[in-house]
Amino acid sequence: MERDNHQEGEADGVKICGPTSDGNPPGKSCQRSPYLDQVTRPEAEKTENFECQNSVSGQQSTRGPEDATHDNDQSDSGEFVVTMLAKAKLEEQGIGVEGRSSPLLEAGTLESPALASHRDEDVTADSWRQHRKHVFVLSEAGKPIYSRYGSEEALSSTMGVMMALVSFVQSGDNIIRSVYSEEHTVVFLQKGPLVLVCVSSSRQSERQLRGELLYVYYQIISMLTQASISRIFEHKKNYDLRRLLAGSEKILDGLLNLVDSDPSFLLAAVHCLPLASSLRDSLSQILQKAITPNLVFSILIAKNQLLTIVQEKTVIEDTRLEPADVHLLLNLIGASSAFQAGEIWTPICLPLFNPDCYFYAYISYLDPPECTVCLLLLSTDKEAFYAVAECKRKIEEAMVAQNSLNLIAKVQPYSVSQVGVSDLRHFMYKPFDVPDNFRQLTQFTSPEMEAPYSNEEEKMRLLDLYRYMHSRIHSTSRPLKLIYHVAERETLLAWVTSKFELYTCFSPLVTKACAINAITKLLRWIKKEEDRLFIRYPPKYSTTPNPSKTSRGGKSDQQDSTDNGFLSLL
């Protein structure tokens, strides 16, 4: 039902391009603050007074009252913006169908039909407007950098309008955060010299959308580093950053598809493959033994999920590895089929670890030609390729000796039926740090999505429900601890405590008492299976010749030698 709503909604949204701001639906009165107040007050939380959720209420539509009020009280300003954006699009009709023509990438993009079709989309067509979620990246000078659909050239005046909005609000010493129209939420995020904009009809909360924009920003940083981006724009305000991102659109496209389909991003936690702890330990030991100076992380991945991760001792004492950095690495691995051809050696920045310096990533599949098991080794030494490749050889040898690849191939995601709780269809469980595993990577566990959520559309519908529950739990104006939500085709229960965050999905006929009883059982089961479901104690090794707490300082030396190259490009 939620899904249907969206599509219907988008169809309405398209009409907006004419000046058809006809009538606000009746019976939805709200605070009517002036346009700027609503759009720009950075900290002003909207419509708190209308937030009247019974946390444990019975029947209720999938769209909470919170959404309804937002949509309508701000429709005027929203329509205004959407109309403006639509007008800008019409002006571009002439260049609408032209593909991108940046000299460096025309040939590169031709080869992949899927990629080409997104890029060549006619931005004046209805189908373009009906995309569920648009993402745009532009520079402060209003230069287009990235668009999820359609070519940036064709969208340059649309992005110009976006920049105009940003600077207009900025001139009043304020920051534009979001614009709501009946069907769309427009979220703005400014990071350094970059402006990121999301136009979404997905009904996600502003906060979730902003989080997704942040992932896009981090992915860009992971390729270029924050320091070099600021330096570039300091030297030349109207620099065309697409020169440097050419060929990386696919990585950003891939990220946005993952963000839509993988709850790891929503939960800001890493999903690891369930594995008998003995097997996981043996894999960790293999990684622990294959080391070389300046190696900082060894990561083993299968089916795009973590098998194990081993970390350098002193580095990890300094700082922890953030789930977002791991997500970016996994996306990088997934986005390039070229990885399957050989061994990869590439500079990569982990933005949350240190946004200004590069690691050097060695990436290789261990089971060609299937290419499901991937080894990722991160070093701080750009010259270390041969030494790191040698580590891979040792790892490969040890894995052959222990028959690890065959054991890994047998590993499956688990089924919710293993929990043995009737009516429970799916869940996501994210434990929080407890003192004894502080420094640990935030993880979550979740069974495979099975019928009735086996097709893409239904999966998305369940994820949308989870996103809705998540937005209620994490609402800035009125956070909730427990929600029992009866939707049309299922019942959901979300619960957050100081120890965990849990989202569960039950069949629609479950009773409240039943659901609560089921959750008790589920928690007991997770406790029992903990060793299999999570990487409990990420193992460590020591590779720095002189262990000291200055590992960060040491790395910053390398930063200079690697990213000053960009300046020569200006």
Add this chain to the structure above:
Amino acid sequence: MGEQLPSVPGRAQLHSDTLNRPVQTLRVKMVLLGSSGVGKSSLALRFVKNEFRSTSPTIGCAYLTRVVHLSNVSLRFEIWDTAGQEKFHSVTPLYYRGAHAVLLVYDISKRKTFVRAQLWLRELEKHYIPGSTVIWLVGNKEDLAQNRQVSVQEGERLASDRGLFFMETSALSGDQISELLLAVAHRVYECLGTQQGGLSEWEEYPFIDLHHRDTSNPFSSCCKVGP
């Protein structure tokens, strides 16, 4: 070719008593340079697997190997397939430093890539010592001859002006691919193989060997062009 009884040059005779290796195997570092989308990865894939697949833009650099047997020696090509994207240009010297062979690739149907190849060449000339690196100018996508923007003569002229070797190939059809690799192999061996310190020997078990190398610069060990 492997069947021919090799006339083993001096150094290799030391190893000829190890059963598996009647011929000497030398390491050749070969780098593919050129604009994004000219087909560097496709060439590399042809060299290594003789396959053609449409590829995504390379990230950083892909490392592949292929052994080529000449009549009296085997060359183990360590192929560095670099990313053509500009964001990686600052790190590209890392990959081409100390290369024995460089393939400078352009797309015959895109003049821009030919111009770009000349920029690469200028960049390269800052770093290499003549006689230590064999450079080939490679006009790829010969199958797109009907959209040709760079004539064969132009390619040849540039090559002869700058002392490069020249060939046109098609990674798509596989045309001239093995010829190119073989020609490079012969030329590299001719120019560098007999030189003192020209090519280093490939150790089947580079375990200990590498261990020593780790302490020094791993790149300088296989080549005479230092940083």
